[in-house]
Amino acid sequence: MEIVICKDPQDVGKVAADRVISYLEGLPTPVIGLATGSSPLALYEELARRVEAGTFDFSHGLGFALDEYVGIPRSHAESYHSVITRTVVEPLRMDPARVRVPDGLASDLQAAADEYDEAIELAGGVDVQILGIGSNGHIGFNEPFSSFSSRTRVKTLTPETREDNARFFDSIEQVPTHCVTQGLGTIMDSRVAVLVASGERKAEAVAAMVEGPVAARFPASILQFHPRAIVIVDEAAASKLE
Numbered sequence: 001m002e003i004v005i006c007k008d009p010q011d012v013g014k015v016a017a018d019r020v021i022s023y024l025e026g027l028p029t030p031v032i033g034l035a036t037g038s039s040p041l042a043l044y045e046e047l048a049r050r051v052e053a054g055t056f057d058f059s060h061g062l063g064f065a066l067d068e069y070v071g072i073p074r075s076h077a078e079s080y081h082s083v084i085t086r087t088v089v090e091p092l093r094m095d096p097a098r099v100r101v102p103d104g105l106a107s108d109l110q111a112a113a114d115e116y117d118e119a120i121e122l123a124g125g126v127d128v129q130i131l132g133i134g135s136n137g138h139i140g141f142n143e144p145f146s147s148f149s150s151r152t153r154v155k156t157l158t159p160e161t162r163e164d165n166a167r168f169f170d171s172i173e174q175v176p177t178h179c180v181t182q183g184l185g186t187i188m189d190s191r192v193a194v195l196v197a198s199g200e201r202k203a204e205a206v207a208a209m210v211e212g213p214v215a216a217r218f219p220a221s222i223l224q225f226h227p228r229a230i231v232i233v234d235e236a237a238a239s240k241l242e
């Protein structure tokens with residue numbers, strides 16, 4: 001694991017953008033794995049600035065989102081389909097047809113999830129997987145005690161995660177109870193994993209991921225076994241590292 005400590009969240013975005021571009025540049029069909037949430041926003045904004053400036057072109061890239069809520073329409077402003085469109089596809093001028101988000105409305109959710117894993121394989125695998133970390137150590141929506149070898153599947157969101165995400169909805173009752181998420185095994189297949197985190201609120205989770213035991217109770221700790229995991233954090237999120 002490589003740990004990069006930056007001054008502030010904007011700096012995290014810039015350093016992460018440099019890394020992401022260096023890993024994707026030159027690939028004929030670069031494939032990026034996309035997290036939603038607050039953590040990667042500075043990175044996506046920085047990538048968008050570089051697209052705008054003409055120094056980065058990702059129009060030929062493919063994208064696969066990490067996860068999606070079950071049961072809310074794609075058109076809902078907080079569906080991850082909408083969030084990825086708003087924060088990645090449009091600002092990075094990607095072709096919407098080349099960016100996929102798991103289907104949280106399929107009549108057979110597991111069949112759709114299996115097909116999602118197959119689509120990632122057909123694309124040649126994920127070159128760079130962008131990740132955030134939940135305060136309980138989840139990556140994607142792989143909550144504590146998720147199997148390390150799991151593939152894309154339906155998961156129940158913990159009360160803690162629903163509370164964390166209630167800020168995106170009018171009330172906690174509106175936060176879906178289930179999601180479809182890439183598995184820890186799916187995430188571990190990525191060639192490079194770039195995890196970004198900012199703020200004091202993430203400090204304990206970052207320390208447990210980097211320095212704690214690799215344990216199912218703290219899913220992000222599996223990244224200690226990733227052949228190329230880069231953790232880019234600001235000083236506040238790094239404040240509990242030894």
Ligand code: F6R
Binds near residue numbers: 038040131133138
């Ligand atoms: C979202 C995702 C989650 C978030 C995590 C952190 O697609 O996969 O694991 O990365 O919940 O969320 P933020 O960045 O909002 O603190």
